Amino acid sequence: MEARAGGSAPGPSRAGAARRTSLALGLLALLGAGAQLSLTGGAAAGEAGGGAVAALERSPCPAPYDVGFPAATYSAPALTRSRRDRFRIYIYTRRIAPPVNWRQDPEDTGAFQSSLNSLTWMDILFYRYQHGERGALRQARNLALDWIDADRRGQLPSRAWIRKVVGDRAPYLTYLARSASCEGMLGARSARLLLESLARHARFLNPTRNYSTSNHGLFMDLGLTLMGRQAPFLSGATNWVHNGIGRFPGTLYGGLRGTEGFWMENSAHYHQVVAITVDRMLQVPGAYDPRMAAELERMRAVTRWLTMPDGQLVQLGDSYRTTPRPRALGTVPQAFGFLRLWESGLAIVKQPSHYLSLAATHGGPIHKHADELTFDLYDRGRRIISDTGLYHQDRDRYYRFSVSAPAHNVLTVDGENFRRSPSFAYGSGLLAAGTGDGWYAILGRNPSLEQNQDVEHQRLLLYKPGTAVIVADRVLSAEVHTYRRYFHLDPGIGIRDREGYLAIVAPGLHGSIYSETPGARELRKRSRGRKEPLGGWLFRDFRKATPRWSLRYRTRGRNLDHVATIGLGSVPAIQAHLQGRLGDGAARLTLTSNGAPAGTLAVRRDGRTLSVDAGP
Numbered sequence: 001m002e003a004r005a006g007g008s009a010p011g012p013s014r015a016g017a018a019r020r021t022s023l024a025l026g027l028l029a030l031l032g033a034g035a036q037l038s039l040t041g042g043a044a045a046g047e048a049g050g051g052a053v054a055a056l057e058r059s060p061c062p063a064p065y066d067v068g069f070p071a072a073t074y075s076a077p078a079l080t081r082s083r084r085d086r087f088r089i090y091i092y093t094r095r096i097a098p099p100v101n102w103r104q105d106p107e108d109t110g111a112f113q114s115s116l117n118s119l120t121w122m123d124i125l126f127y128r129y130q131h132g133e134r135g136a137l138r139q140a141r142n143l144a145l146d147w148i149d150a151d152r153r154g155q156l157p158s159r160a161w162i163r164k165v166v167g168d169r170a171p172y173l174t175y176l177a178r179s180a181s182c183e184g185m186l187g188a189r190s191a192r193l194l195l196e197s198l199a200r201h202a203r204f205l206n207p208t209r210n211y212s213t214s215n216h217g218l219f220m221d222l223g224l225t226l227m228g229r230q231a232p233f234l235s236g237a238t239n240w241v242h243n244g245i246g247r248f249p250g251t252l253y254g255g256l257r258g259t260e261g262f263w264m265e266n267s268a269h270y271h272q273v274v275a276i277t278v279d280r281m282l283q284v285p286g287a288y289d290p291r292m293a294a295e296l297e298r299m300r301a302v303t304r305w306l307t308m309p310d311g312q313l314v315q316l317g318d319s320y321r322t323t324p325r326p327r328a329l330g331t332v333p334q335a336f337g338f339l340r341l342w343e344s345g346l347a348i349v350k351q352p353s354h355y356l357s358l359a360a361t362h363g364g365p366i367h368k369h370a371d372e373l374t375f376d377l378y379d380r381g382r383r384i385i386s387d388t389g390l391y392h393q394d395r396d397r398y399y400r401f402s403v404s405a406p407a408h409n410v411l412t413v414d415g416e417n418f419r420r421s422p423s424f425a426y427g428s429g430l431l432a433a434g435t436g437d438g439w440y441a442i443l444g445r446n447p448s449l450e451q452n453q454d455v456e457h458q459r460l461l462l463y464k465p466g467t468a469v470i471v472a473d474r475v476l477s478a479e480v481h482t483y484r485r486y487f488h489l490d491p492g493i494g495i496r497d498r499e500g501y502l503a504i505v506a507p508g509l510h511g512s513i514y515s516e517t518p519g520a521r522e523l524r525k526r527s528r529g530r531k532e533p534l535g536g537w538l539f540r541d542f543r544k545a546t547p548r549w550s551l552r553y554r555t556r557g558r559n560l561d562h563v564a565t566i567g568l569g570s571v572p573a574i575q576a577h578l579q580g581r582l583g584d585g586a587a588r589l590t591l592t593s594n595g596a597p598a599g600t601l602a603v604r605r606d607g608r609t610l611s612v613d614a615g616p
């Protein structure tokens with residue numbers, strides 16, 4: 001059984017045409033009401049004197065709209081649980097009733113504390129109220145006042161006042177103040193406390209000194225705008241709306257490169273989060289902008305590209321293996337073909353049942369992993385090579401492993417990580433790409449190794465869907481170094497030793513992995529579900545660790561060419577052998593299958609264009 005928004009349940013109790021009209025107008029009526037709601041006698045922000053309380057009491061009842069990230073529906077069990085003071089906080093269900101310990105952290109994770117103190121989980125109470133349950137509003141009022149009391153007494157965790165959390169919470173408290181006043185549920189003291197808290201939120205969100213030109217800044221602007229729209233009777237509210245709407249586009253455009261539509265916070269998950277936030281801001285009257293709307297459509301198109309054939313996101317940066325939310329996709333059609341984002345540093349081959357991505361992107365430290373030139377592969381109906389993903393964002397050994405280079409499909413030098421600080425952000429390392437004779441070719445470089453270890457590294461990926469992926473790594477250095485290459489197989493894929501190569505097997509997959517480094521000895525190691533040190537894990541979702549096979553190839557030298565071949569089972573144990581040396585995007589390779597000739601490949605580069613010629 002589902003309870004659906006827009007049902008015919010009776011509205012709140014205060015009678016009047018304004019209330020009945022607002023039921024029909026919804027969000028547009030409330031957010032567009034700035035002019036008609038402007039009242040005289042409002043107190044200065046922070047004073048919350050009698051004038052502001054009186055202005056609040058005279059305000060029309062708010063429209064029944066969703067103020068946060070609402071579900072389209074709430075299930076009957078979820079509604080029942082909320083009546084028993086049990087709420088979904090992050091991914092946990094907890095009993096939350098006054099007096100609340102707002103510092104509680106039963107799962108020892110900052111994500112829980114952030115979610116708890118955002119108050120967004122009270123959305124279900126507003127949903128019930130909008131469907132005729134006045135008791136749900138009383139429940140929300142008691143919780144909000146308990147939170148404000150804890151804030152006044154200094155009993156909140158530090159995460160209660162981080163930028164995104166404040167931006168999320170502000171519209172909820174404002175809506176609560178409006179609706180509870182409308183229903184006669186606020187005395188003068190409670191109204192004053194709520195208005196003082198709103199003023200504090202405005203003093204946090206509005207000034208430039210607290211602002212962040214990251215996704216947190218976008219949440220701050222959205223929260224500030226919604227708060228000002230809902231409380232126009234407060235002095236300064238017009239300025240809040242002006243600042244929120246005014247800053248948002250600049251922050252958005254600053255996080256994008258050209259017209260490519262990828263949010264440069266190094267993460268598939270946060271790309272879609274920002275796309276959803278842009279969509280929400282565009283719904284606010286007065287905030288719509290054609291350029292921003294066009295950017296949103298480009299971002300939605302990129303979300304399609306970041307979605308693998310299994311319908312879930314590629315685990316780039318801080319990302320779980322989740323299904324993109326509808327608002328991050330919109331009505332943009334499915335994407336297939338060959339995507340090259342030169343300024344953002346992404347290249348993706350996508351077909352209905354094939355996928356290969358290369359990431360050479362560094363927009364700064366936010367949600368960034370040490371994943372230069374990592375790649376993900378989907379073929380034969382499943383993910384084959386995949387990044388590790390995010391375990392959680394709590395700074396412990398699991399986090400340190402998940403963001404480290406050995407957790408990604410990369411090449412490292414002397415066991416060092418790649419630098420993630422702002423001073424080392426290079427933007428894009430994508431150099432060239434092209435096609436030929438059924439093969440796709442992608443070339444990238446790792447500027448981090450040049451900056452920090454004086455090693456030039458280029459990676460050339462060659463992909464023929466259903467046949468093979470060839471990973472050719474060229475490293476150049478004046479000094480001798482130890483090079484390690486990592487390849488992480490998806491869970492469910494087994495490995496078996498064969499003479500000279502590894503067989504990889506799973507339902508529908510009978511492939512192989514072969515590697516050679518002319519002029520150097522290769523040492524191969526494998527791990528699966530190793531705890532000390534961590535290795536051989538996939539993190540699908542929050543604190544969900546799944547064992548999987550991880551391979552490491554170690555070599556030592558100065559100037560080396562490494563060539564690994566991942567056979568996909570169309571022919572037995574396909575292997576690529578380098579003829580001569582790898583050039584700047586140039587390569588000549590012979591292919592064998594079980595020792596027998598299987599063709600040749602010649603790769604040439606002309607600027608950003610690679611061409612591939614396959615011969616007998």
